[in-house]
Amino acid sequence: MSIADVAIVGAGVVGCAMARRFALEGAKVVLLERGADLLSGASKANSAILHTGFDAPPGSVELSCMQAGYAEYQAIRESFNLPLLETGAMVVAWSDAEKAALDGIEAQARANGVHDVRRLTASEIRAREPQLSPRALEALLVPGEHVIDPWSPFLAYLLQAKAHGAEIRFATEVISGSFDGDIWTLQTSTGEQRARTVINCAGLFGDRLDARLLGAASFQIRPRKGQFVVFDKAAAALLRTIVLPVPSERTKGVVLTRTAFGNLLVGPTAEEQQDRERANVVDDTLRGLIARAVEMVPALADAGVTAVYAGLRPATEEKHYRISTHPDRNWITVGGIRSTGMTASLGIAQHIYKLYEEMGHRHVPVAEPATARVPNLAEHEPRDWQSAGYGEIVCHCEMVTLREIEQALSGPLPPGNFGGLRRRTRCGMGRCQGFYCNARLAQLTAGHFASPLAVGDAA
Amino acid sequence: MAVQSERSASVDALVIGAGPAGLAAATRLKRLGLARVIVIDRELEAGGVPRHCGHSPFGMREFGRVLTGPAYARRLTDAARGAGVELMLGNTVVAIDTAESLVATCTSSEGIVRIAAKRIILATGVRETPRAARLVSGDRPLGVLNTGALQGYAYLQHLAPFRRPVIVGTELVSLSSLLTCRKIGARPVAMIEERSGPTTRRLFMGLPRLLGVPVFYGTRITDIRGAQRVEAVTLSGADGKRQDIECDGVLFTGRFTPDAPLARAAGLDIDSRTGGPTIDQFARTSEPRIFAAGNVLHPVETAGWSWREAVRVADFVAADLAGWLPSPDNAITLTPGDGVRYVVPQRIVRGPGGLSHIQLRATGDVSGALVAHSKGQRLRTQPMTSGPERRILAPLDAFRQADSDITFSFDNRRSTASRSDATCV
Numbered sequence: 049m050s051i052a053d054v055a056i057v058g059a060g061v062v063g064c065a066m067a068r069r070f071a072l073e074g075a076k077v078v079l080l081e082r083g084a085d086l087l088s089g090a091s092k093a094n095s096a097i098l099h100t101g102f103d104a105p106p107g108s109v110e111l112s113c114m115q116a117g118y119a120e121y122q123a124i125r126e127s128f129n130l131p132l133l134e135t136g137a138m139v140v141a142w143s144d145a146e147k148a149a150l151d152g153i154e155a156q157a158r159a160n161g162v163h164d165v166r167r168l169t170a171s172e173i174r175a176r177e178p179q180l181s182p183r184a185l186e187a188l189l190v191p192g193e194h195v196i197d198p199w200s201p202f203l204a205y206l207l208q209a210k211a212h213g214a215e216i217r218f219a220t221e222v223i224s225g226s227f228d229g230d231i232w233t234l235q236t237s238t239g240e241q242r243a244r245t246v247i248n249c250a251g252l253f254g255d256r257l258d259a260r261l262l263g264a265a266s267f268q269i270r271p272r273k274g275q276f277v278v279f280d281k282a283a284a285a286l287l288r289t290i291v292l293p294v295p296s297e298r299t300k301g302v303v304l305t306r307t308a309f310g311n312l313l314v315g316p317t318a319e320e321q322q323d324r325e326r327a328n329v330v331d332d333t334l335r336g337l338i339a340r341a342v343e344m345v346p347a348l349a350d351a352g353v354t355a356v357y358a359g360l361r362p363a364t365e366e367k368h369y370r371i372s373t374h375p376d377r378n379w380i381t382v383g384g385i386r387s388t389g390m391t392a393s394l395g396i397a398q399h400i401y402k403l404y405e406e407m408g409h410r411h412v413p414v415a416e417p418a419t420a421r422v423p424n425l426a427e428h429e430p431r432d433w434q435s436a437g438y439g440e441i442v443c444h445c446e447m448v449t450l451r452e453i454e455q456a457l458s459g460p461l462p463p464g465n466f467g468g469l470r471r472r473t474r475c476g477m478g479r480c481q482g483f484y485c486n487a488r489l490a491q492l493t494a495g496h497f498a499s500p501l502a503v504g505d506a507a
Numbered sequence: 508m509a510v511q512s513e514r515s516a517s518v519d520a521l522v523i524g525a526g527p528a529g530l531a532a533a534t535r536l537k538r539l540g541l542a543r544v545i546v547i548d549r550e551l552e553a554g555g556v557p558r559h560c561g562h563s564p565f566g567m568r569e570f571g572r573v574l575t576g577p578a579y580a581r582r583l584t585d586a587a588r589g590a591g592v593e594l595m596l597g598n599t600v601v602a603i604d605t606a607e608s609l610v611a612t613c614t615s616s617e618g619i620v621r622i623a624a625k626r627i628i629l630a631t632g633v634r635e636t637p638r639a640a641r642l643v644s645g646d647r648p649l650g651v652l653n654t655g656a657l658q659g660y661a662y663l664q665h666l667a668p669f670r671r672p673v674i675v676g677t678e679l680v681s682l683s684s685l686l687t688c689r690k691i692g693a694r695p696v697a698m699i700e701e702r703s704g705p706t707t708r709r710l711f712m713g714l715p716r717l718l719g720v721p722v723f724y725g726t727r728i729t730d731i732r733g734a735q736r737v738e739a740v741t742l743s744g745a746d747g748k749r750q751d752i753e754c755d756g757v758l759f760t761g762r763f764t765p766d767a768p769l770a771r772a773a774g775l776d777i778d779s780r781t782g783g784p785t786i787d788q789f790a791r792t793s794e795p796r797i798f799a800a801g802n803v804l805h806p807v808e809t810a811g812w813s814w815r816e817a818v819r820v821a822d823f824v825a826a827d828l829a830g831w832l833p834s835p836d837n838a839i840t841l842t843p844g845d846g847v848r849y850v851v852p853q854r855i856v857r858g859p860g861g862l863s864h865i866q867l868r869a870t871g872d873v874s875g876a877l878v879a880h881s882k883g884q885r886l887r888t889q890p891m892t893s894g895p896e897r898r899i900l901a902p903l904d905a906f907r908q909a910d911s912d913i914t915f916s917f918d919n920r921r922s923t924a925s926r927s928d929a930t931c932v
Contacts, residue, residue, distance in 0.1 A: 441549060
C-alpha cells in the first residue's frame with residue numbers, strides 16, 4: 049500500500065480546507081472521515097456568517113486565521129463559483145448596559161484591524177432596518193460581515209484536492225494507530241492506512257483521537273449544542289443586515305440573519321452537554337428562539353417556519369483554538385475549532401501548513417491549481433432552473449432541477465447520504481420539507497446511499 | 508408544446524394549478540366562450556392531489572359516480588382538454604407581474620415563457636404542515652414524512668418509506684393514510700391525537716379499530732430518536748404519562764396549509780388565519796384581476812367542493828371580463844372572533860351575486876351559536892354544534908346589507924333567538 053504524506057482525520061470545514069491546502073502544496077493527501085459524507089459532524093450546522101474577526105481575541109491565532117480565511121475566501125470564491133451575500137452586520141444594543149458595552153466592542157474591532165466599523169444611532173438603525181424593533185437603542189455596524197453558503201465551499205475544496213490526487217475515504221473511522229518513528233500505520237474501519245504525518249481535524253472527537261493514538265489529549269471537548277430556526281423565504285425581505293447581539297463571555301449569542309438561500313435564520317442556542325453524537329431539537333427551545341426573533345423583528349410573528357435544526361460545536365474547557373504540534377510523533381492536532389471555524393478554515397489550513405513546514409517537511413506546490421466550480425445554490429445568483437434543458441423541477445420549494453440532482457449523484461464526489469444530497473442541491477430543504485419531492489427523491493437516489501430513503505418496495 | 512415555441516403568449520385567462528379546482532375553472536371558462544385559456548402546472552401530469560389518492564370516493568358531485576382518485580383526475584383532465592383548454596405541464600410560475608398588464612413568468616426545461624393574461628386564477632392548493640413547522644422535539648432521521656409524500660411512495664413510485672410508523676393526527680387524511688399504509692405493507696404501531704377526541708367524526712374511527720391500530724388521544728410526540736432512521740418515539744399524555752414506542756417512521760398527517768408562496772410573491776394580501784389570499788365574494792384577491800379558487804383559499808375541503816366552487820369562480824371571471832362585476836372598492840371585512848378559526852371570503856362588496864355562502868371553521872369542538880356582530884350589534888345568531896375541520900356555512904345574503912365590518916364568533920350559550928339556516932356538514 050502506498051504511503052501518504054499526510055493523513056487528515058475528519059472532513060469537516062477544517063479537514064476539507066486542510067486537504068485542499070496540502071494538495072495544492074504538493075503533498076500526497078488522504079482524508080479519512082467516519083461519516084458517510086463531508087460535513088457530517090459539527091460542520092453541518094452553523095450560522096453561515098463570514099466573520100471579519102472584529103470581536104475575536106486580539107492577537108490570537110483564532111483572529112489571524114479568521115482574517116486570513118476571510119481574505120482567501122474572497123480571493124478564490126469566484127473561481128469556485130461560490131456566493132457572497134453582502135449584508136454587513138450590526139451589533140445591536142437592546143439595553144443601557146449593552147449600549148455601554150459598544151465602546152469596548154468598537155475599540156476591539158479597531159484593535160483587530162477592522163477599521164470600517166461605525167456607530168448607528170437609533171434613527172439610523174430605523175432608516176437601515178425599518179422592520180427592526182424600535183427597542184434597538186444603538187448599534188455598531190460592521191460592514192464586512194457577510195453571509196455565504198456554508199456547505200458548497202467545502203465540497204469545492206475537496207473537489208480541488210481530489211483533482212490534485214487527494215484520496216477521500218468516507219465512512220472510514222480511525223480506530224487505532226502506531227508510529228514507527230517515521231511512518232504512522234492507522235487501523236481504520238475500512239482497512240489500514242499509512243502516512244508520514246497525521247493531522248487531527250476530528251472536531252467533536254479530536255480529544256479522543258489524540259488520547260487513542262498519542263496516549264494523551266491536551267484538551268477536552270465539551271460539546272455545545274446550538275439549535276436554529278429557519279423562517280420561510282417571505283421573511284427574508286424583513287431584514288438586510290445581520291443582527292448580532294452584544295456577546296457574552298461564553299458565546300456569540302443568538303443571531304438573526306438572512307441565509308444565502310433566501311431565508312431568515314435565528315440561532316444558535318449554546319447548551320453544554322456530554323453527548324457528542326446527539327443534536328436533538330427541543331420544542332420549547334425552538335419556541336424561545338422564535339420569540340427572541342419576534343422581539344427583534346415583530347413582523348416575524350406571522351412568518352412561517354421552514355426548518356429547524358441543531359448542531360454541536362466542538363468547544364473545549366478553554367475558549368481559544370487548541371492547535372498543537374508533536375514533531376517527534378509527526379502529528380498535528382487542530383482542536384477546539386468552535387463557531388468561527390467556517391470563516392477561519394482556509395486560514396487555519398495556511399497556518400497548519402506553515403507549522404508542518406517548520407517540522408521539516410517540503411513539497412513542490414502544484415503549478416496550476418485545477419478549477420473546481422460547484423453549482424450555485426444561492427438565491428441572489430443564477431440558479432440551474434434559469435437555464436433550459438434541466439429536465440424537470442424535482443423540489444419545487446427550492447427549485448432544484450433533475451439535472452442538478454443527477455449531476456450531484458454522478459459527480460466526482462457523490463453524496464454518501466441524503467443529508468449530503470440536500471447540502472449539495474437543497475432538495476427537500478424548503479417549506480414543504482419533502483411533501484412533494486420526497487418520494488421522487490427516494491426513486492432517484494435508490495442504490496446510492498447506505499441508508500436509503502425507502503426501506504423497500506411497496507409490498 | 509405550442510406555447511413553448513412562442514416564448515411569450517397572450518391569453519384571456521391563465522389558471523395556475525391543474526388540480527380539481529384549476530381544471531374545473533378552466534373547463535368552465537372555455538365553455539363560457541373564452542377564446543384562449545391555459546392551465547399551467549408544475550407537475551408533469553394534470554389532476555393534482557387526487558392522482559395519488561388511490562382510494563374512493565371521488566366524483567359524486569362532478570360525474571355522478573364513484574371513482575378512485577386517479578380515475579377522477581383523468582376524467583377532469585379529459586374534460587378540460589375536450590373543452591379546448593390548453594395544458595402547460597412541467598411548468599412552474601415563478602413570478603406574477605401586476606404593475607401594468609398581468610404577466611406570469613414561467614419556467615420549464617425548455618426555458619422561460621412569459622404569459623400575458625387578462626385574468627389569472629390561482630388554484631395552487633394545499634399541503635400538509637411538516638414536522639419542522641410543528642416544532643416537534645427530537646432527532647431528524649429518515650422516515651419522518653407527511654401523507655402527501657407517503658402517497659407519492661405508494662402510488663407513484665411503488666416504494667415504502669417505513670414499515671411500522673406512528674401516525675400523528677385524526678383528520679380524514681389520517682384515516683386515508685391508514686389505507687395507504689396497508690397498500691405498501693406497513694403496519695402502523697399507533698395513531699395519536701393531541702385533542703381529547705378525534706378531529707374527524709367519531710364514526711370514522713372504526714377504521715383504526717378494524718385495522719388493529721391503537722389510538723391515543725390527548726397525546727403528543729415529545730421526542731423522536733434515531734441516528735439514521737427513526738428508531739423510537741416518546742409519547743406524552745395530557746396526564747404527564749410518557750411511554751416509548753419502537754417504530755421506524757413518523758407520519759405527520761393533515762394540518763393543511765395553502766401552498767401560497769406565489770400569492771405572497773405577487774404581493775397579494777394574505778389572511779394569516781387561512782394562510783391563503785384574501786378574497787371578496789367574487790373570489791377577487793387584493794389585486795382584482797387575480798382570482799383564487801379551491802383549497803388555496805380554505806384548508807381544507809374535498810375535491811368535489813373545490814371543483815364546484817371553482818366553476819362559480821369561473822363564472823365570476825367571465826362576468827368580470829364582460830364588465831359586470833361591481834367595483835372591488837369600499838368592501839366591508841369579515842373577521843374571525845372567539846372560537847372561529849377563519850372566515851372566507853374576507854370581504855364583501857356592494858352588489859348582487861357572488862358566492863352563495865360564507866365558509867367558516869371552528870377552532871375546536873363548539874356548541875351554542877355562531878354569532879355575527881357588527882358595530883357592537885348582533886346581526887345574526889345561528890345555533891349550531893360543530894367540531895374542528897368541519898365545513899360551516901352561513902348564507903351570504905344575510906350580510907349583504909351590512910354597512911360596516913362583521914366579526915363572527917361562537918357563543919356557547921345556546922340561543923333560540925334566531926332561525927337556523929346555517930349548515931354544518
